[in-house]
Amino acid sequence: MTLPLASSPLSAQQAFATARSKESTILRFLFSLMRILTCQEPIRAEPVGPENVAGAQGARVPRILTYNVHRCIGTDGRLRPERIAEVIASCQPDIVALQELDVGRARTNHVDQAEFIARALDMQFHFHPALHLIEEKYGDAILTPRPAKLVKAASLPGLAGRPALEPRGALWTSVNVGGAEIQVITTHLGLRRDERLAQVDALLGPEWLGHPACREPIILAGDFNALPRSRAYHRLTARLADAQCSPLVRQSLPTFPSRLPFLRLDHVFVSRSIQVLRAETIRTPLARVASDHLPLLVEFQILHRNQGRAPVA
Numbered sequence: 001m002t003l004p005l006a007s008s009p010l011s012a013q014q015a016f017a018t019a020r021s022k023e024s025t026i027l028r029f030l031f032s033l034m035r036i037l038t039c040q041e042p043i044r045a046e047p048v049g050p051e052n053v054a055g056a057q058g059a060r061v062p063r064i065l066t067y068n069v070h071r072c073i074g075t076d077g078r079l080r081p082e083r084i085a086e087v088i089a090s091c092q093p094d095i096v097a098l099q100e101l102d103v104g105r106a107r108t109n110h111v112d113q114a115e116f117i118a119r120a121l122d123m124q125f126h127f128h129p130a131l132h133l134i135e136e137k138y139g140d141a142i143l144t145p146r147p148a149k150l151v152k153a154a155s156l157p158g159l160a161g162r163p164a165l166e167p168r169g170a171l172w173t174s175v176n177v178g179g180a181e182i183q184v185i186t187t188h189l190g191l192r193r194d195e196r197l198a199q200v201d202a203l204l205g206p207e208w209l210g211h212p213a214c215r216e217p218i219i220l221a222g223d224f225n226a227l228p229r230s231r232a233y234h235r236l237t238a239r240l241a242d243a244q245c246s247p248l249v250r251q252s253l254p255t256f257p258s259r260l261p262f263l264r265l266d267h268v269f270v271s272r273s274i275q276v277l278r279a280e281t282i283r284t285p286l287a288r289v290a291s292d293h294l295p296l297l298v299e300f301q302i303l304h305r306n307q308g309r310a311p312v313a
Contacts, residue, residue, distance in 0.1 A: 218240065
């Protein structure tokens with residue numbers, strides 16, 4: 001079900017960086033002030049041990065991790081895909097959604113980063129190149145040690161009259177966890193508000209979340225470039241629940257930038273048949289340097305298997 005891919009060149013990164021920097025001073029101050037006034041301490045992101053993953057019957061609780069890996073280039077400017085693999089391995093996830101992977105690109109030594117990370121973790125993977133120029137690719141992937149099959153990989157809409165915008169896409173796989181077929185979609189949305197809204201509408205439409213095959217349970221994860229107050233975020237949460245807003249999650253945490261995070265751009269959204277038990281960003285020293293985003297880890301359980309569709313607003 002893979003559709004033809006867009007091949008516009010990458011751009012607009014500088015424009016978004018400028019927008020972020022203008023907003024950063026105010027948001028950094030407000031975030032710091034909030035911590036001071038509420039006496040909150042950040043949740044420590046330690047490698048999760050077996051004591052934290054036992055369910056009522058002693059079974060391991062499933063986990064999904066979403067991670068914008070920034071082409072495996074860390075905040076120290078070094079290209080080190082092995083660091084990304086090490087960060088992921090420390091979390092022991094069942095499903096991994098990755099964004100900003102290079103495959104065969106000269107700028108990252110022609111390495112197939114999706115395959116490299118999957119092999120290091122002993123996982124299978126599906127990759128979708130939102131950008132495909134001759135032999136160079138750039139896009140998103142879903143990795144898992146569980147039985148999985150590709151359902152759909154396709155482009156998302158951009159803006160008419162703006163061909164220079166970075167092409168975006170989405171990847172949908174069906175992953176079997178404990179006998180339940182979980183529909184997992186990952187994406188990396190655009191930098192402009194109107195662009196993101198068009199892409200969210202496409203994801204909510206009949207080709208993705210509205211497709212008859214997209215049955216409960218459903219997880220949508222990735223880098224949405226959307227803050228919780230944004231229109232794109234609110235459209236998504238009218239259909240799915242934000243994992244970090246689960247009643248069992250003590251505190252929602254930002255994911256960007258990794259060294260001093262104050263923007264919550266990366267999200268995991270779940271359908272009504274999934275109960276989130278835990279959600280946290282991974283803030284180990286290695287995670288802070290491996291990419292410019294922090295990974296977001298979510299533990300969950302399935303309440304009902306393959307019963308009905310996601311609630312429609």
